[in-house]
Amino acid sequence: MFAAVPSKPDLVAEEHALLAFWRERRIFARLRAQNAGGPRWSFLDGPITANNPMGVHHAWGRTYKDVFQRYHAMLGEDQRWQNGFDCQGLWVEVNVERDLGFTSKRDIEDYGIAEFVSLCKQRVLTFAARQTEQSVRLGYWMDWDDPEELRRLRDLLAADPSASVTVEGPGGPVTDTVEMIVGRLGMPELGGSYYTFSNENNDLIWAFLAECHHRGWLYKGHDTMPWCARCGTGISQHEMTEGYQDREDPGLTVRFPLVDRPGEALLVWTTTPWTLTSNVAAAVGADLRYVKVRQDDKVLWLGKGTLKQALQGGFEVLEEVPGSALVGWRYRGPFDDLPAVRAAFARSGPDGGHYEHRVVLWDEVGEEEGTGIVHIAPGCGAEDFALGRQLGLPMIAPLDESGIFIEGFDALSGRDVRDVTDQILERLRHHGFFHRVEPYTHRYPHCWRCGTPLVFRLVDEWYISMGPVYDKPRSELTPAEVDASLRYQIMEVVDRIRWIPSFGYERELDWLLNMHDWMISKKRYWGLALPIYDCRACGTIDVIGGRDELRERAVEGWEVLEGHTPHRPYVDSVKVACPGCGAPVERVRDVGNPWLDAGIVPFSTMHYRTDPAYWSTWFPADFITESFPGQFRNWFYSLLAMSTVLRREPPFRTIFGYATLFGEDGRPMHKSWGNAIEFDEAAERMGVDVMRWMYANARPEDNILFGWHAADEARRELLVLWNVYSFFVTYARVAGWTPERPVPPLDERLAIDRWILSRLAGLAERVGDRLGDYDLDAAAREISQFIDALSTWYLRLNRKRFSRSSDPADRDAAFATLHAALVGLARVAAPILPFLSEAFYRNLVAAVDPTAPDSVHLTRWPSAELAGFRDPALEDSMAVFSRAVELIRSLRSQAGIKLRQPLGRAWVALTDAGLRYREEMLGRLADEINVKEIIPIASDSDLVERRVKPLLPKIGKRLGPAIPAVMTAAREGAAEFHPDGSVTLAGVTLAPDEVEILSTPRPGTAVAHDHGLVVVLDTNVTPELRVEGEARDLQRAVQELRREMGLTVDERIDLAIEEGPAAARIALLIPALAAETLADAVAVGPVPLDAAVGEIEVEGGSLRFGVRRRVGGPS
């Protein structure tokens, strides 16, 4: 017997119960054991940053990950099931700094790098534990760590990282220091999620960098870089895009007095006043025209095309010259007396003499903004730097790494660059350089992590060369050219990958073609220690390829690192002998770009060095999936780059990307906007199956709008399914039906039973096909349509067959069919709705069949076993039938005759093919539309006529301009039919396969038609029919009253019907009424005072009736 289920489920409570069930029965572990040794399917998880609780947007991606892994598990495929956590980098640092109230790198140094790094590790463990719990709650099946164990390790790490600790691994206990155990998390001996801070991960990146160095691709660049003064680090090209924001800066115009033209000045515009301190030149365009103008008492030079925007008020043009005429003019800068400027200019002039500000040519100068004369400060701007280097200009670098003016800038020294604008303006005014200032809004780069506006600083950073870009199509490149350029090698790898959606392919290639060299260094603390040894003595650069190599090469300080993970500060103490000059060399202090950490995982987590056989089994991954925005230049890029360098082959075969999650109002989720929903709140209020269902139905390439209303919509659909389930269980319990009852053979069941089973078989086939193709939303749509067919068609048409009064054999067939449909559906939906499907399966199968697997997730994909149910012709017939029902319902609605009112006759014209199972279908039709008789319409009936529908795609080309006439003839019915099936319209004869012949109604009474299906309804309500309608009204009212009284479906009643003409009219129908309403006694007479009373409208008045629960009476 099935367990009773509530009609209104508590999905959240249900989910918690099932989580407990899975845990207690170790279902996931058993699934893995069951599939061990099966065909392999390799999923590689992109690491989630373990820095905060996970959000609903993570749940979107994790739904994809879980669905496809579960689907492949149902195919019996062996998988790795390894989740990943991204651990190192500025993300974590910034949060730890915030917790400690730090505002600068100085604070960290004072606090102690070792302690700071330890806090970063602890934070990662904290949120790895938290995200693990949340993922489990989502129903995401992975080889999870025990969150309690992670928190224990975190606390031990805080207390004493060198203490010895023992933890349980898959192969037995493992003992090591706390710090080293943490560094070994995710390794085979410990199992569980991988962590990018692991020793192995760091070690393999060292190997990768050494390989790059070996090929000559690693180099130190000296350049002016975007720089975050708060974080004290450069920002790479990969990180720039995310940080562009609109910002208002002073749009400042200044005058540079010309040395050799007294009284005249250059007019120059800038939005970064602080860079004027470092001005060394003014650039003009060779092809631009420049004018000398007089305005008030000033004589100014500026670009002719900029006059309108640069000058306010009247002016007089005195002279016009090409830009080249200005070249070489000397001018006085506003900060020439600063010691730093004097020092920089002292030996930079021609022949080592004194340099003076001068006008130079630059082909980038434009006239869209400013004055056509560009202020050049090579120490403060990337393009300025390039120009300065080309022309041999002096460089002035005014800022330290925190954005503070260094010594040599007088009053500015020691001041923060973000805070000196007023002071500079004041100085400019005082010395007569100031011309004008007005607010200027533009897109300006900000630090993507902390939001601070970036400045440009002259720094040394480390790069991996991407190789040349050739000025010709890829197809024309020679192998040698490809060999010389990493970017083209990566492109070749990209070619071999399936990108979903397909635009991802073009986008990745576009990025690769346009990207600059990869800046991999960060002047920070928590991260990969770059294994670069840059000899100050002789300039030789050396890269160490692993911890073992470092140990062998160490000449000093190894004992400091011994026993520690390869992080700062310990790793900094190790010195190696310079291969060039033998001097002891320190590691550069930089840490690595965190995308190195994530990009190496196809190697580090698949044991590239330690277990080559394992690696070659699982590499490349069959599948990865992440949110598209950003990843083309981040994870996807680093995966591709590292795999190309190490193996020159794809690290994954298929990549599936999805868009961005927004709040319900279409804006990014933001706490202060009130549209944010936290994962925990969503899980406990809407339930995770509802959430998963929303994600499953989303089109991955579109942004998703997530909110409570959308969740309600999704839930409604699942509740329909629940209602079918609840209906089934309720009536199976009443009837005592269980799956142990003999199942009627398929060919003895009704067509409608075979129809729903055919639909089920098709469903399993198509959903499997779609999931196998990573097309989740199409799979979900299939399931939706099946739920609709099951609920609004199969169940509604067959409801009576499940009730007590129906024929037992047919009832068994109905139960067996609906049971099979629900169980099949549960199995098909299991990857997407793991909880709901498990609830169904547990009650419908596991509870009653001890030989069945005890979890739906231990069953195999059902398409093969269901294939025998397929019957496409039957499905087509049912489609015709259902359309006929719809048409007649529409006619009733138009005639204002409710469905409860029986009618005498309806006519139906069937298509030529007719209906299979004609008798059953027509009988059902009569039932469904509540008419006594269905009369087929012959094709030559008075009720219909033949119409022609020319098939345009077939005739269009042939007929061309004749089409309008043909179509008009067809529309007007002016057709000549020929015996061979051809048709002549407007003088044109169309072959049988060029037309479709449809039946359409001749004008008449209640007639409806659609695609050749015609129905006609006799709307005459005879007195006899009216009485039947009244009886049925009464029956429905009694049922309604039963419900209001709270009676169960099998409780008996006494029924009293008020005496009168209405009662007399329906007298003959009372026995049937009694049977339907479970009335043991029906009295026509006064309604008892203690009865519940109802009333219906009847012809000539109303009819009262009363219902009493029958206590203990015979049934």
Next chain:
RNA sequence: GGGGGAGUAGCUCAGUUGGUGAGAGCAGGCGUCUUAUACACGCCCGGUCGGUGGUUCGAGUCCACCCUCCCCUACCA
């Protein structure tokens, strides 16, 4: 600045190689059905398919230009 995508009902979006009556869901209105009972189903309302011009027998669909929004990308002071 360059490249890409998108503009279809009040909202979110479908509309296959151009085929002649433009669809769904939600919202709104009106009904219907029902011991699956605060569920479901149906009907209606509603669109100059961003604008203009062109190609064609025929354009939401192809082409050109323009407008708006989004994304990617960029060394513009």
